[in-house]
Amino acid sequence: MSTVVNIGFADYLQISQLYADYARVVDSGDWDLWTEFFIDDCIYKLIPRENHERGFPLATLFFESKGMLKDRAYGIRETLFHDPYYQRHVVSAPLVHKAEAERFETEANYAVFRTKLSKESTVFNVGRYLDVIVRTPTGLKFASRHCVYDSEMIPNSIIYPI
Structure with a gap:
């Protein structure tokens, strides 16, 4: 288990705002x-928790550049056909495990609820974010975001980012 480090209020506020x-x-x-x-x-x-903890590389979604994220965004908007749904994130306060002048390693728990248009809301995905956040000229951004979900069972399709 990683140690939580103390950082200045301004940095913590910026990290918390990034998550929100x-x-x-x-x-x-x-x-x-x-x-x-x-x-x-x-x-x-x-990535499923078991694969993450064992160091296995197999992930449900794996994008290695902002260009790949843009391709996914295009696919969601233009090419993927699915029953529409809403999702709602509940995210814990972030923990900061490592802090350097331009880089932070952070973690936060998340729960995502899904609501299909004519059905009740259900728990969709639960886990934790393991992030590397870097300072850029336009503010804090994610250098990496690993969404490590707890359940081995997931819906047959995950369309939207977690």
């Missing part, structure tokens, strides 16, 4: 804005 803004944008379905939370040479991975 990310959840708001993903929940709103603004996929073009979603890609702007990442640096160009980023990693976004949705």
